[in-house]
Amino acid sequence: MAEQTEDDGAGTPADPFAVRIAQLEAENAALRSRLAAGDAGESVVTDDAAVLQSVGIYRYHHPLESAAAYKERLSVLEARISALVVEGRAIEKSNLFTFNNSLAQGRRMTDDLSKLMLRAYNAEAENSLRTLRAGNVETAKSRLERSRTAIAKLGKLMEMRISDAFHELRVEEVELTADWLMKKQEEREAQREERARLREEAKVAKELADQRAQLDKERAHVLNALALLEGNGGADPELLVRLAEIDEAIKENDFRAANIRAGYVYVISNEGAFGKNVVKIGLTRRLEPRERIAELSGASVPFRFDIHALHYSDDAVSLETELHKHFADRALNRANPRKEFFFATPAEVREVLLRKVGNLLEYFEDADALEFRQSVGLWPQPHAFAQRLTTEGEQNLPAQPS
Template identity: 65%
Template sequence: MESEVRALRQQLDAVGAEETVELNDERVLQSVGIYRYHHPLEDAERYSERLKDLSARIATAVKSGQAIKTSEMFTYDGSLAKGRKMSNDLGKLMLRAYNAEADNSLRALRAGNVVTAKKRLEASRIAIAKLGQMMEMHIADGFHSLRVEEIELTADFLMKKQEEREAAREEKARLREERKVEAELAAERERLDKERSHIVSVLERLGANSETDPILLKRLEDLDEAIAQNDYRAANIRAGYVYVISNRGAFGENVVKIGLTRRLEPIERVNELGGASVPFRFDVHALFFSEDAVGLESELHKHFSDRRLNCVNTRKEFFFAKPIDVREVLKEKVGSLLEFTEKVESTEYLQSRGYWPDRGGSGFDFGKNKLDR
């Protein structure tokens, strides 16, 4: 039986070669743009349930003989019974070959090649119809629809799982960052309380002798203000710093990252972003404190939404934009900026370029982003 299936597969491949199928997954993916769900569902678990139900329907169609259709009137050697037996035997082989193509497509399926998978399955169906033309043999429309739906649902399931994994990673990163912020604020409150307690103690001793110290009194006022600000930062999770940074060596000219941090020292967060995952440190154009940093960041992202580097995952905060463009939008949103650096030093990047080997034959122009707008 296996040898017969292999032989039939060769015939199907030969017939199917007449059907043009786009096999370049990258070209197919770019042609359809951002992935669109065929059957939108809430989460991967819902897709898994639908796939189990669909698998049962496919199995039922095969068992009930509804998967492939053949003529009931085909005769062989003048015998209708022999003709039906031959039709049934060949039909089983044809169906096995068709299902093998469907199963292979499912095993190799990715979000980017779902179009190719469906075209290959359709080509297999057409090839079977051509080979079985004498017996009016063809894959049933309903069964083919089930297997196409299976490809679509599986692609949706894989994409949803990928999205959920990415969302889970980002949520863990967000929670880690929140814990760092909470620890920083708690440590700062403890430091401020300790200094305040010390100053109050000194002032009490001075007061016992009818003395005072204007400098200590002023420091006490400053501490009370700092404590109030610290408590406000701890209670108001929307308060923080909006940052505008770039990395010419990693992303080229005129690409910025717009994000926010609630750290007491926002530059520490920027330094973390410029860690081992990128070749150079990030340069800072602006660090702007806002009582509604979440809202301000959202407004900036919305303004530059059509310039995203990653048009699929909108949680990525990189944009094709000149720093001066961001500055103008920031000024429009907040009224005034204490400081904004348009031209940054990019010291590591500029120093490193002098040591790079000649890239004349590579077709790549370092320091110039080919997607520059």
């Protein structure tokens, strides 16, 4: 292939090899600019939220047991990627391209241009990894594919392209990195929930221990009083009844301390935070379940929760699990099954509870939502925002499964 010698503007013939390199660099820069603007070939959706919503629940590309396992796999993969670069197998090119009728100059040009192209491709890959999140995996892979396609177009004359093996490794790197980020997030969430569970169990254990100490103290007082009465030849039937009540309470306390499955299943709502027809179905082992619900009504939500049902069960764990399974297709959070919010009315949960436990000692159909109702009239644009909040629960409520 022959090239015409150009003048560098100072009367001195320019180096044709340098001129051609400059032209190709300019073409590459222009193409990368078009890619960034979404003006070359097939467009790529860059709205990560839209991509994640269209894809749905995250599915692992390479399922492994832990984040540490992903890091180990990534280290091995990075070594394989580096090896392909060192071996010259990351990018393919023709060795028969000539420049100024010189095969040596042609090879020099293809070598330099291949380094430039590989640098551009790797820059795209590294940028994808830096900005990677669970929601933009497909976007990152699409950008990587487009970068490879653009390089193939630019290097068509020299039969230059990113090799299949190298591209597959970099795509796998994107997938593994996304999997690692998701696994790390899941492990952090699991650790946070485990810490919360241990704190809750510690509170329950302290409550039971304090109650047992109080019962033992009261029982000792009753026994002393009875002993004094008996010593004086008297008796007090009311003290005997109280002693029996204390013994029953101690028995119940010991049972709850030994049986970690016993507790209260609760059904609560927060209309101001989640709208109508959304309930939380949970479990607490507290002696006073309202204390736990009061904690849930803390600073993380704008209004207090309303209680619709409280039911004590010797196997509250199984009862809660059965309710969660029944309303699983109505869960608000489909990505994390440990969340306990569902599109359902209190009456619907009550019907299921009645079928499973027979009767409920405490049930309230309507939510007071006192703070919400006192506040909503003072919100900005109340007729738009408040109306949406109070009706979206009905609009989003799934049909009752047959």
